[in-house]
Amino acid sequence: xxxxxSIGVLVMVLLLLTTVLYAGGQREEAKPTVTVxxxxxxxxxxxxxxxxxxxxxxxHPDINLDIVPVPWxxxxxxxxxxxxxxxxxxxxxxxxxxxxxxMELDAIVPMEDYVSQATIxxxxxxxxxxxxxxxxxxxxxxxxxxxxxxxxxITDKVPATMEEMRAEALRVTTDxxxxxxxPGRKHTELTDFAYYLYAAGGDFFEMEPDGTYGxxxxxxxxxxxxxxxxxxxxxxxxxxxPGFMATTRMEAHPVFxxxxxxxxxxxxxxxxxxxDAGATFDVKYAQIPGFEGTPSTPLVITDSLVIFKDAxxxxxxxxxxxxxxxxxxxxxxxxxxxxxPVTASAAELPQFQTPLYEALNEAAVTAKxxxxxxxxxxxxxxxxxxxxxAYLGQATPQAALDDAARQIDRMRGF
Amino acid sequence: MGASTVSLxxxxxxxxxxxxxxxxxPAVVLLLSLMxxxxxxxxxxxxxxxxxxxxxxxxxxxxxxxxxxSTRVFWETTVRTAVWTVLAVVVKAVLGMIIALVLNVxxxxxxxxxMLFIIPWASSVPISAMLWKWVYDHxxxxxxxxxxxxxxxxxxxxxxxxxTSAFISTIWVDIWVGVPFMALIFLAGMQAxxxxxxxxxxxxxxxxxxxxxxxxxxGIRHLILIATxxxxxxTFNDFNTVFILTKGGPGTSTExxxxxxxxxxxxxxxFSRAAVMAVVTFVIxxxxxxxxxxxxxxQERDL
Numbered sequence: 254x255x256x257x258x259s260i261g262v263l264v265m266v267l268l269l270l271t272t273v274l275y276a277g278g279q280r281e282e283a284k285p286t287v288t289v290x291x292x293x294x295x296x297x298x299x300x301x302x303x304x305x306x307x308x309x310x311x312x313h314p315d316i317n318l319d320i321v322p323v324p325w326x327x328x329x330x331x332x333x334x335x336x337x338x339x340x341x342x343x344x345x346x347x348x349x350x351x352x353x354x355x356m357e358l359d360a361i362v363p364m365e366d367y368v369s370q371a372t373i374x375x376x377x378x379x380x381x382x383x384x385x386x387x388x389x390x391x392x393x394x395x396x397x398x399x400x401x402x403x404x405x406x407i408t409d410k411v412p413a414t415m416e417e418m419r420a421e422a423l424r425v426t427t428d429x430x431x432x433x434x435x436p437g438r439k440h441t442e443l444t445d446f447a448y449y450l451y452a453a454g455g456d457f458f459e460m461e462p463d464g465t466y467g468x469x470x471x472x473x474x475x476x477x478x479x480x481x482x483x484x485x486x487x488x489x490x491x492x493x494x495p496g497f498m499a500t501t502r503m504e505a506h507p508v509f510x511x512x513x514x515x516x517x518x519x520x521x522x523x524x525x526x527x528x529d530a531g532a533t534f535d536v537k538y539a540q541i542p543g544f545e546g547t548p549s550t551p552l553v554i555t556d557s558l559v560i561f562k563d564a565x566x567x568x569x570x571x572x573x574x575x576x577x578x579x580x581x582x583x584x585x586x587x588x589x590x591x592x593x594p595v596t597a598s599a600a601e602l603p604q605f606q607t608p609l610y611e612a613l614n615e616a617a618v619t620a621k622x623x624x625x626x627x628x629x630x631x632x633x634x635x636x637x638x639x640x641x642x643a644y645l646g647q648a649t650p651q652a653a654l655d656d657a658a659r660q661i662d663r664m665r666g667f
Numbered sequence: 668m669g670a671s672t673v674s675l676x677x678x679x680x681x682x683x684x685x686x687x688x689x690x691x692x693p694a695v696v697l698l699l700s701l702m703x704x705x706x707x708x709x710x711x712x713x714x715x716x717x718x719x720x721x722x723x724x725x726x727x728x729x730x731x732x733x734x735x736x737s738t739r740v741f742w743e744t745t746v747r748t749a750v751w752t753v754l755a756v757v758v759k760a761v762l763g764m765i766i767a768l769v770l771n772v773x774x775x776x777x778x779x780x781x782m783l784f785i786i787p788w789a790s791s792v793p794i795s796a797m798l799w800k801w802v803y804d805h806x807x808x809x810x811x812x813x814x815x816x817x818x819x820x821x822x823x824x825x826x827x828x829x830x831t832s833a834f835i836s837t838i839w840v841d842i843w844v845g846v847p848f849m850a851l852i853f854l855a856g857m858q859a860x861x862x863x864x865x866x867x868x869x870x871x872x873x874x875x876x877x878x879x880x881x882x883x884x885x886g887i888r889h890l891i892l893i894a895t896x897x898x899x900x901x902t903f904n905d906f907n908t909v910f911i912l913t914k915g916g917p918g919t920s921t922e923x924x925x926x927x928x929x930x931x932x933x934x935x936x937x938f939s940r941a942a943v944m945a946v947v948t949f950v951i952x953x954x955x956x957x958x959x960x961x962x963x964x965x966q967e968r969d970l
Contacts, residue, residue: 330933337720337933354936358719437828439916496805498828498917508806631935641918645830 285566286317287573290331290345292556293324294395294590295503296525301589309576316569326441326501329630336360341561343570349382349555350623352390357627361559363388367571372578380595382555382622391557392574395592397521398553398616399448401541406534407515415452415482415544418516422492425515432492433516434509435483437644439637440501444552446640447623448518449479451550452543457624457632466626469661471636472654478544480650484643498644520554522591524609538612553620593617628665635660706949712942721938731939740919741927745947748903748923751834755841755902760895762842763849768879770850771857781854788847796911799840803827803912830920833913837921841908845898852894856887889966896959900952924948 291302302320309318321342323331329351335341336358347355355361365373365388376392383391401418403411408425412418422432436445450456455475458466470476487493494500494508509517510530517523518541527536540549558577560570577583584599593613594600623629639657642648648656678684713731715723735741770781787795802809803826814820826836860882868878884891906925909915915922915930922930924944932941 333720333933333936354719437917439914439918494806496825496828499803499805499825628935631937634930634935638918641916645917647918 285569287569288342289320291320292346295522296589343564349557352383375596383557391559393595394558396555397592398551398620400612401539402523403537411539426492431514435493436502436505437498438501443633447552453479454547469658472658525591551616551620709942717938719936731943735943752903759845762846766850767853792907856890860886
């Protein structure tokens, strides 16, 4: 009997303890937490992430901030799985082209609802790519056209056309250095095919009179010309690293950073990545050339910050975005990742008046973005498979792209 | 009739049985919610049109099945998955048997050797796959550096960059991770075989091969079945190795069903198609398990 009583007392004490601990935890939980999925851009440091997090929480002691670093290649999967699970983060960096899909899912909210007008007014109008159906569904976080970086220790030649670039790449390629970089392993982005496709005057889709996307045109004369050129560079001329088929963009670029490639078509992060790699050679920036008779049309990529509709703390998320877009933080972010600023106030700062930013600004004039459409992830995958088949000689560029266009049209209901 | 109902009732609904049901209830609820419900939902998804978050929209019958079955890539992937599984399991079983035989012999350092053999199995699969990805790197990888430095192969291939070499490289990692499990199971079985049988074999003049075929193999027959069955199920669904090493590429040359399910579901948000492939996987593995179970129980009866 006494033993039973002792057990009873023990159980009561444990219950009490659990309740107290739980209540304490609940009190902590009562403070809203803003979770931010933070894309790991080249050049972005952990120190910056930690400092931003601490500074925001110091300025807003009533809000918890959890900035979660996520590699770019995993970002889309991470967001979609969190949406499918019904527990999205408050804020995430996204490729702006994903915004349409998230809108279709009714998963994101207009930024005006939670971000201050002062922050929105400070955004450069040309970078507001995520204006969909008249509403600003995402704030640009990184926007920049792609450019050509040239290792001047290997070549000084600024090619005026793709054909000139090929000739120079052939000239400078030796046993241990390469004319240019070409990622050949499928990854989230289809950037390299887009560089050559746009340079040949091509596009992914025909435009309908009402502004919607029609049938796929990846197998147009321009598309085939682009892929034939890529295959020629990689498998016949062999001016790219021999292991290109096994490397994604992130894995291929370090060969340029190590000073063993003449050209790379790259984004604004090139300078910070070179600095991180300890590169000592001089680099010159130029425009990605068009093919002979075609103007330079580089790819421009915009990433945005969005707020998710089902997130618990959207008001607090808006406060974080207002805080982050102050020059003290956003300009430093831009500088670290090397992208040109997206805010009017930061654009005036002296650190953004350099040759790299001049090249980026010039590229922005003629640059073209990805198609802003639903299901582009699947289109990307299909075209990647076509490019791979052509590299491997499993199909001619024409046959591979014809098959890709058929698959894309079928997938989109044409 | 009435008497038998009463007897059934008294047998399955007495005080003891009620307590047993009560105690089983949490496990049953857990099982239903964590296993049966998701499986049923996947079946439903395969028969419905879904939105891009996998929520059921409208009944579509066999439309998704017809769509998936009409693509060449799906059949290529299914055949590749079968080849991948059979090849990997056979090689794992053969290597596992050889290693088990080596570890079963008395020699100095046997204990250390046993511990070393467990390492690949004890380490997490994603970490092993990432290590092998570095090993296979064309420029800086250990494999190619060694081949070049020793002059064995001055121009080694891009292991993960061509369809055949990527398939072989990927399957090798699955084998490397899975062999220790086979070896351990076989070793445990071998150690349970009575020494008397081998001594009798010696007296009868049996050589090593005859003893292996007529004593060792029959002695661990049921363990071979269990180990190969479990290994088949794991290998068929070895997502980590393929996804980390090649993501199914180049092209779709290393794609297996489980990575295709992931691609269609979580990269393209086509959940109906992903569900069809998941259902196909489920059916294949269930059939495989039933065949094994039947063989296993028949063997048990024969013992």
